[in-house]
Amino acid sequence: MSDGFATRAIHAGQEADPTTGSVIVPIHATSTYAQDGVGGTRGGYEYSRTGNPTRTALERCLAELEGGRHGRAFASGMAATDAVLRATLRPGDHLVIPDDAYGGTFRLIDKVLTGWGVEYTPARVSDVDAVRAAIQPNTKVVWVETPTNPLLTIADIAALAQVSRDARAKLVVDNTFASPFLQQPLELGADVVVHSTTKYLGGHSDVVGGAVVTSDDELAEQVAFLQNSAGAVPGPFDAFLTLRGAKTLAVRMERHSANAERIAQALADHPKVAKVLYPGLPDHPGHEVAARQMRHFGGMVSFLHADGEDAALKACARTRLFTLAESLGGVESLIEHPGRMTHASTAGSMLQVPAELVRLSVGIEDADDLVEDILQALD
DSSP states (O other), rough: OOHHHHHHHHTOOOOOOTTTTOSOOOOOOOSSSBBTTTOOOTBBBBBBBTOEEEEHHHHHHHHHHOOOEEEEEEEHHHHHHHHHHHOOOOTTTEEEEETTTTTTHHHEEEEEGGTTOOEEEEEETTTTTHHHHHHHEEEEEEEEEEOTTOOOOOOOOHHHHHHHTTTTOEEEEEEEHHEEEEEEEETTTEEEEETTTTTTOOOOOSOOEEEEEEEEEHHHHHHHHHHHHHHOEEEEEEEHHHHHHHHHHHHHHHHHHHHHHHHHHHHHTTEEEEEEEOOSSSTTTTTTHHHHHHHOSSEEEEEEETHHHHHHHHHHHHHHSSSOOOOOOOOOOOOOOOOTTTTTTTTSTTTOOOOOEEEEOSSSOOHHHHHHHHHHOOO
């Protein structure tokens, strides 16, 4: 009988230290390791860019949580994204991306990879036919976020996995918003999962990191080569903090999701809100797909202010418990204006976000307090 998610989050890759009996994986703060003769390593470690025991424990845990054979940890979510794209694309290749992708992903592709000769096409990832139509003979990657950042569009992972297989392309799913507790893309047919572990996996806004998980042995080897050769690896303390955060992921995501549902329902009834974007609401166009492939609907809520951009900016400035800040997924609630903050890089492009859009990362505070705070900011 396989262990449940919460059990794996606490125990996978985290056996008691054989030397001291420590029940928590130690922080191996070392850059190099003594060798028993030339090439004779103890436990396979020689230099901490290549491998570190604390990082190994994190990578094993992340792989098990996503149901993959291989996990690789990186210094940031963007470093993980870059490694996957460089492992799967060459000059002249093409990829499909969401037409409402995260601004940092768009910036990397549009401003960096296109200079390397890579082509891309944005597509509405909730529309399987639109993704299929965007695929070209040289398409090597279909890149999906679900839910997307910041418009919370839902993609049918299983359907897009089939479309990608038919095109002989890799389906990569950025699972940051859902976390492995809410959604298992590899089980649904995806080839690769990417995370900003800065967000829900770390969960406390105190560490920056990224991860790649796959069961594709060849691709895993290529990602590992890039991890070592480019060197964008987390330090042992970063790995320790992320591993500590993962232990409570299940209980936190339950609370994040419950609180976000309360917030979404309250916003849906408010006259200053033109539209609420939350897959847990029955009128969300991706609700049925999300209900099928997610355990709960997550802690992210976006909405369009009925009175436009200036009113949206003022609402962001009026909250007491929701902190005006970028990032997401921590225990505390955050509010931001994507058009001026996290998605400013999309301005003037096909991916530009609505000016009246507000994004909430709903924390695990008391739900009544959060509802009261966001409603007073709108009044």
